[in-house]
Amino acid sequence: MTDIFKPSRLLTTGISRRSALKGLGAAAAIGTAPGFVRYSQAQSSAPIKIGFQAHRTGIGAAYGRWYERTTSAAVKLINDGGGINGRPIEIITEDDGTDAARGAEVIEKFANQHKVDIVYGTLFSHVVVGSAPAAGELKMPYYVVSEGYHVASGKMNRYVIQPGITDVRAQCRAVAPWITSNVGKKITMIYPDYAFGHDHRDFFAPAATEQGGEIVAQIPIPPTESSFTRYLPQIPSDTDVIYHVMVGPAVLTFVKELGEFYGNSGPKLFGFIDSLEAVDIKSPGLEFLEGTHFWEGMPRYLQADASEDEKAYRTAVGLDDNGASVNDAKDVSTAAHMFGCWETLYVIKAAMEAADYKGPEDRAKLIEATEAMTDLPAGPEHPQGAKVFNGKNHQVYGSQSISVVEGGKLNVVHRTTIEDGMYEAEADYTTQSF
Amino acid sequence: MGFGPYLLLASLEGLVTAAVLALTALGLSLVFGVMRVVNVAHGEFFMLGAVLAWGVSTAFAGHPAIGFTAALLVAPLVVGAAALLSERLVLRRLNYDPEATIVATIGMLYIIQQLALTFYGADARPVQPPFNIRIPLPWFGFSGYKLFVIFAAIAMMIVTWFVLTRTKIGLVMRATQYDRETAQAFGIPVDRVYAGVFALGAMLAALAAVLIVPIQQAHYLMGRDPLLLSFIVVIIGGLGSLRGTVVAAVLIGLSDSIISMFYSPTLAKMLATGLVAMVLVFRPQGLFGTTAR
Numbered sequence: 001m002t003d004i005f006k007p008s009r010l011l012t013t014g015i016s017r018r019s020a021l022k023g024l025g026a027a028a029a030i031g032t033a034p035g036f037v038r039y040s041q042a043q044s045s046a047p048i049k050i051g052f053q054a055h056r057t058g059i060g061a062a063y064g065r066w067y068e069r070t071t072s073a074a075v076k077l078i079n080d081g082g083g084i085n086g087r088p089i090e091i092i093t094e095d096d097g098t099d100a101a102r103g104a105e106v107i108e109k110f111a112n113q114h115k116v117d118i119v120y121g122t123l124f125s126h127v128v129v130g131s132a133p134a135a136g137e138l139k140m141p142y143y144v145v146s147e148g149y150h151v152a153s154g155k156m157n158r159y160v161i162q163p164g165i166t167d168v169r170a171q172c173r174a175v176a177p178w179i180t181s182n183v184g185k186k187i188t189m190i191y192p193d194y195a196f197g198h199d200h201r202d203f204f205a206p207a208a209t210e211q212g213g214e215i216v217a218q219i220p221i222p223p224t225e226s227s228f229t230r231y232l233p234q235i236p237s238d239t240d241v242i243y244h245v246m247v248g249p250a251v252l253t254f255v256k257e258l259g260e261f262y263g264n265s266g267p268k269l270f271g272f273i274d275s276l277e278a279v280d281i282k283s284p285g286l287e288f289l290e291g292t293h294f295w296e297g298m299p300r301y302l303q304a305d306a307s308e309d310e311k312a313y314r315t316a317v318g319l320d321d322n323g324a325s326v327n328d329a330k331d332v333s334t335a336a337h338m339f340g341c342w343e344t345l346y347v348i349k350a351a352m353e354a355a356d357y358k359g360p361e362d363r364a365k366l367i368e369a370t371e372a373m374t375d376l377p378a379g380p381e382h383p384q385g386a387k388v389f390n391g392k393n394h395q396v397y398g399s400q401s402i403s404v405v406e407g408g409k410l411n412v413v414h415r416t417t418i419e420d421g422m423y424e425a426e427a428d429y430t431t432q433s434f
Numbered sequence: 435m436g437f438g439p440y441l442l443l444a445s446l447e448g449l450v451t452a453a454v455l456a457l458t459a460l461g462l463s464l465v466f467g468v469m470r471v472v473n474v475a476h477g478e479f480f481m482l483g484a485v486l487a488w489g490v491s492t493a494f495a496g497h498p499a500i501g502f503t504a505a506l507l508v509a510p511l512v513v514g515a516a517a518l519l520s521e522r523l524v525l526r527r528l529n530y531d532p533e534a535t536i537v538a539t540i541g542m543l544y545i546i547q548q549l550a551l552t553f554y555g556a557d558a559r560p561v562q563p564p565f566n567i568r569i570p571l572p573w574f575g576f577s578g579y580k581l582f583v584i585f586a587a588i589a590m591m592i593v594t595w596f597v598l599t600r601t602k603i604g605l606v607m608r609a610t611q612y613d614r615e616t617a618q619a620f621g622i623p624v625d626r627v628y629a630g631v632f633a634l635g636a637m638l639a640a641l642a643a644v645l646i647v648p649i650q651q652a653h654y655l656m657g658r659d660p661l662l663l664s665f666i667v668v669i670i671g672g673l674g675s676l677r678g679t680v681v682a683a684v685l686i687g688l689s690d691s692i693i694s695m696f697y698s699p700t701l702a703k704m705l706a707t708g709l710v711a712m713v714l715v716f717r718p719q720g721l722f723g724t725t726a727r
Contacts, residue, residue: 056556284498
C-alpha cells in the first residue's frame with residue numbers, strides 16, 4: 001500500500017502531508033476492514049450459500065436423511081458443471097427437528113448467522129407453515145419441497161415457492177378418476193388429523209365425487225396415535241376402497257393392524273406411499289398389501305420404461321433397483337418425495353441464471369425470475385418428468401404414478417398427465433409487493 | 435358391525451393398553467413409594483427397553499421368537515444396569531432430595547434420549563413379534579400377539595405382587611418405604627434397597643416396552659406418552675399402591691379405548707385429564723393410596 005502512495009508522488013500532485021496521511025489511513029482502514037476482500041470477491045467466485053432446512057431428527061428423520069443425500073448429489077453435479085453463474089453452491093444444513101417452532105428459528109439463524117442467499121428444503125407441512133412467516137419477514141426466498149396445499153392456497157407469502165413437487169390437491173385430483181373407475185366407488189378415507197391430512201380430506205372428497213365416487217366415511221387420526229385397531233370399526237361395511245394416508249413412525253403398525261383386522265376379506269386399499277416411505281415393502285406383516293395400489297410421486301423400484309435421465313438420477317443419489325441405498329439394502333429411500341430436492345435445486349439454478357443473481361440484493365429479482373418460469377421439460381434436471389410451473393400460486397404441476405404391490409415390489413400401472421392434476425389457481429402472489 | 439362386537443374390540447384394545455400401562459406405571463409408583471423420587475426419566479427407560487429390544491432381536495437370526503425371547507431377558511437387565519448406574523452417580527449424591535431428583539431426572543431424560551438418537555438414530559424400527567397368529571372372530575380379526583401381551587403383563591404383575599408381599603426382598607422394601615430411619619436402625623441396607631428399587635422400576639418399564647414394541651415400533655421419542663400416562667395412572671391409583679396402579683391402568687386403558695372409538699380420541703384425553711384433576715382435588719392420595727405418614 002505504501003508503494004502506491006509514495007509521499008514523493010503525492011507531494012508532486014500538490015497534496016498536503018496531512019491529507020496524504022489521512023488518505024493513507026483511510027485506505028488502510030478500508031483494506032483491512034472485515035469482509036472487504038470477500039465482498040469484492042463475492043461478485044466472482046464466492047459460493048452461493050443455500051440454507052438447507054432438514055428433518056435430521058424428529059418424526060421426519062427418514063425423509064431428512066434422503067433429502068440430504070439427494071441434495072448433496074444434485075449440488076455435486078451442479079458444482080462439477082461450473083456452479084451457478086460461475087459460482088459454486090455451498091449448502092449449510094440446519095436441523096429443524098421436524099418441528100414448526102424450530103423451523104422458524106432455523107430460518108432466522110440462516111438469515112442472521114449464516115447469511116445465506118436463500119433457504120430451501122423441508123417437507124412436513126407444519127414446518128413449512130411455521131417457517132413461512134419468518135421467511136416473509138426476513139425477505140428470504142424459501143423454496144420448499146413439501147406437498148401440502150399451503151403454498152398454492154395463497155396463505156403463505158411471496159417469498160415461499162414450491163417449484164419441485166406437486167401439492168396434495170393436484171395429487172388427489174389426478175388419482176381420483178383412476179380410483180373410482182378401477183378400484184371402487186364407495187370410499188372410506190383415513191388420514192392424519194392435521195394440515196397435510198386435512199388437505200386430503202378437503203380435496204380428495206370433491207375430486208372423487210366429481211367422478212361418480214362416494215365418500216362413505218372420513219376417519220381422522222391424531223398424529224401422535226401409535227395404534228389404530230380401535231378406529232377400524234368406524235369403516236362402514238359397504239366400503240369398496242379404503243383410501244389411506246399416514247405419516248410418521250406409526251404407519252407400519254397401521255397397515256399391519258389393517259391386515260389383522262380384515263384378514264383376506266375386506267375392502268380394497270388405495271394408499272399414499274407416504275404411509276410406507278423408507279419402509280421395506282417386504283417387512284413382516286405387510287404381506288397383506290399384496291395387490292393393493294399406491295400413489296407414488298416418483299417410482300421407488302426401477303421400472304422397465306425408466307428414462308436415461310431417471311437412471312442417471314438414481315445412480316447419482318445412490319439408489320439400487322429396489323429403491324434402497326446401494327450401500328445398505330435395508331436403508332429404503334423416500335423416493336416418492338426426495339426427487340423434489342433435486343428438481344428444486346435445478347429450478348433455483350435456472351432462476352438465478354435468468355435473474356443474473358449476484359447476492360441478497362437480487363432476492364426480489366430471483367423470485368420474479370422463478371415466477372416467470374412456465375414449462376420445465378423432462379430431462380436431467382427434471383428426471384421425474386415434465387412439469388408446468390404457475391408463477392401466480394408458486395406451485396408446480398406434474399404427473400403422478402399409481403403402482404400396485406406385486407411380489408413385494410411396487411410396479412407402476414398408470415401415470416397421470418400434468419393436466420389431470422391441474423386446477424384453477426386461487427392465489428396470486430405476484431400481486432404482493434416485496 | 436353391531437354394538438357388541440364394537441365394544442368387544444374396544445375393550446380388547448383397551449386391555450392391551452392397560453396391561454402395558456400397568457407395568458410401566460408400577461415401576462414409577464414403586465420408585466416413588468419406596469424412595470420418594472419422582473422419576474421423570476421413567477419414559478426414557480421405557481424407550482431404552484424398546485430400542486434395546488430392537489437391537490437384540492435383530493442380532494438373532496432364525497425364528498423371530500428366539501430374538502424376542504432374548505430381548506425379553508436382555509433388555510430389562512441392561513436397562514436395570516443403566517438405572518443402577520444413574521442411581522449411584524446421580525440420585526444418591528443428591529441424597530434423594532425430592533426437588534433435586536426431579537431436576538436430575540429431567541436431565542437424565544434428555545441425556546438418555548440424545549444417546550438413543552446418537553447411537554440408534556431417529557428412525558422408527560419394527561420388531562418382529564415372536565409369533566403371528568390372527569384370531570378370526572366372526573366380526574373382525576384380532577392379533578394373537580396382543581392377547582399374549584395382556585397375559586404376559588398379568589403374569590408379570592402377579593410375580594411383582596408375590597415378590598412385594600411374600601418374599602424377604604419385599605419385606606425389606608416395604609420396611610424401607612414405611613420408615614427409612616427405623617429400617618436402617620434394624621440393619622436394613624437402605625442404600626442398597628434404594629438402588630435395587632430404582633433398577634427394578636426401570637426394568638418394569640423396559641419389560642413393558644419389550645412387550646409393546648412388536649405392536650408399535652422402536653423410536654427414540656416414544657418415551658413421552660408412557661411417562662404422561664403413567665403419571666396419570668399413579669395419580670389416580672395412588673402412588674405406591676400396587677392395587678391402585680392396576681385398577682387405574684385398566685380404568686384409563688379401557689376408557690381411552692372405548693371413548694376414542696365411540697366418540698373422539700381428544701375427548702378421551704380430556705376425560706382422563708379431568709379425572710386426574712378430580713382425584714387431586716377430592717382424594718389427593720389417589721383412589722387406593724394411603725395418606726402420607
